[in-house]
Amino acid sequence: MQEVGLVQHPFWHNLFRRSVTLESTIADLWLNTALFDRIARRHCETMVPNMQLRQYGKGEVIFNQGDLGIGVVMILSGSVSISSNGNQLALLSKGDFFGEVALVSDEPRTADAFADQDSELVFFLRPHLIELLEQHPPIASQLMLNLARVLASRLRASNDMLNRTPDSEL
Amino acid sequence: MSFNIYQLFDNRLLRTLVVFGCLVLCVWMLAWLLKPVLLPIIISLVLYALFKPWVNRMVRGGRTRSSAALMVLITIVGINGSLLAVLVPEVMTSLSTLSPRVQRLALIGEDLFAAFSSFAERLQLPFETSQWLTSVKGRLVSLDIESILASGNTVLGVLANLILVPFLTFFIVRDYPKFRNRLMNTVPNKYFELAWHIYFRVIRQLQSYVRGLLIQLTIMALISALGFWLTGFSSPLTLGILVGLFGIIPWLGPLLGTIPPLLQILSTTEPQLIQIIYIFVVIGIAYFIDNMFVVPLFIANVVSLHPLFVIIGVIIFGGLFGVAGMVLAIPAIVVVKLLITGLYQGLAIQTGSYR
Incomplete structure (x- = not known):
């Protein structure tokens, strides 16, 4: 007798079902971000093997304000606190990304980031973006366009915050 | 007052120099370990740098990295073969025509050194000209084509490198990004x-x-x-x-x-x-x-x-x-x-x- 709620698939279903590997999980998370908007899954999956997966213990510094940045970071597990001059700006969790300015610029990091819990982070680095530009220009162009959109929306948010702040507090 | 060694590393320049020194030491040790194959590795890395734009173009055109690396391998083998077929006969001819000329040059040199030797003796200069003469003569004679061919080790080494370099380049072109990423992960x-x-x-x-x-x-x-x-x-x-x-x-x-x-x-x-x-x-x-x-x-x-x-x-x-x-x-x-x-x-x- 078939159990209620349990969907029975034919035996060949598993042959064609995509296995859930770490790489496909990372690709899924990236594809849900604004940075990988309109980028095909297969293209994203070709980029993932180049990305750097790193583990951070609770309280470990990811980068400090003024450090040389080299890429954008996405949280695979755990949470990350972003702060500036001791003030917490954001608490990011699984699937969020930060530090995207370093993808386009050699400028130092503009805030501090540290692991709020034991965390796994995925780094997508500028050298890999440049390799992508050399090897797959249309995909890299879409990524750059997305990046510009993300940076523009962050700039708009900062401007709104500044406009809302009373002059006396500036 | 106690001295803490870690205070030394508060100095930015000193810390830079210490890290730089450690890196140089690591590279030195790696070069020492890889000494027998260092030259082909360096040549392969140089070839990788040269062929990289072409590899990128092939990947952009839809080829896999492995097939792009294979194309590079075929190209290098082709260039090696062409060089061997075209340049070697010309170099051999040049060397064989140069060989008697070198002997003649050696004789001219011998006369010159003999003249200089008698001049030095007359002036009582403290030069041991006969030793110079023997060493220079030895070097000139070693330019002889038979001597070059007789040095079998050199020829074998060159041949080994000619075979090794294309294969090393193939693997570097194919797997370099993977090696680099793994190394950086450490x-x-x-x-x-x-x-x-x-x-x-x-x-x-x-x-x-x-x-x-x-x-x-x-x-x-x-x-x-x-x-x-x-x-x-x-x-x-x-x-x-x-x-x-x-x-x-x-x-x-x-x-x-x-x-x-x-x-x-x-x-x-x-x-x-x-x-x-x-x-x-x-x-x-x-x-x-x-x-x-x-x-x-x-x-x-x-x-x-x-x-x-x-x-x-x-x-x-x-x-x-x-x-x-x-x-x-x-x-x-x-x-x-x-x-x-x-x-x-x-x-x-x-x-x-x-x-």
Whole structure:
């Protein structure tokens, strides 16, 4: 007798079902971000093997304000606190990304980031973006366009915050 | 008052120098371990830098990295085969015609040394001229074609490298990004971004330098070969290629480039002054075009080093590692400069690893 709620698939279903590997999980998370908007899954999956997966213990510094940045970071597990001059700006969790300015610029990091819990982070680095530009220009162009959109929306948010702040507090 | 050694590392410059020293030591040990295959590895890395734009174009066109690497392998094997088929017979002919001339030069040299010896004896100079004579004669005779062929180890080594280099290049083209990523994964979290930052700057400059250098040497070899052909030298292509190859050695290159054509002229029955002038004119024009047009276009933007640093670097590296050191002096200075500035910039922050 078939159990209620349990969907029975034919035996060949598993042959064609995509296995859930770490790489496909990372690709899924990236594809849900604004940075990988309109980028095909297969293209994203070709980029993932180049990305750097790193583990951070609770309280470990990811980068400090003024450090040389080299890429954008996405949280695979755990949470990350972003702060500036001791003030917490954001608490990011699984699937969020930060530090995207370093993808386009050699400028130092503009805030501090540290692991709020034991965390796994995925780094997508500028050298890999440049390799992508050399090897797959249309995909890299879409990524750059997305990046510009993300940076523009962050700039708009900062401007709104500044406009809302009373002059006396500036 | 107690002394804490860790206080020493609060000094940014000292910390930079310590990390730099550790890196140099690691590279030195790796080079020592890989000594038997170091030359083919360096040649393969240089070939990778040269072929990278083509590999990128193939990948962009839809080929896999493996098939692009296979294309590179086939190309290198093809170039090697063509060089062996075309250049080796010409070099052999040149050497066999040069061989009796070298013997003649040795006799001229012997007469000159004998004259100098009697002159030195007459003046009671403290020179042991007979020893010089034996050593110089030995060196000249070793230029003989039979002696070159008899040194089987050299020939075998060259052949082994000719076979090894294409295969090493194939694997480097195919797997280099994977190796690099795995190696970078071993860097501690704190220095991870700094390591990538420095690597990126170093590799970008080195690859541009290698490509620029190859273009520079090819242009120089072609201009020299054309010049030698127009002025009626025998084997102009070989002479041009030698000028191009000597061009790798900074500062000394032009001087060394004059030696093969000079030997050719001096070993004729009636050497003419105009031919010697032609040599200097041809090499002078090649280096003039090189310095005026080629270097500003392909090298100057990549290597912005003060000439004084280059001269000192070439002398130091030449003294330490001989001709190989002189060839590698400029890229080594570039790497050292980028490493030190990158580390100094990156190790500036004094904050700890944990909150």
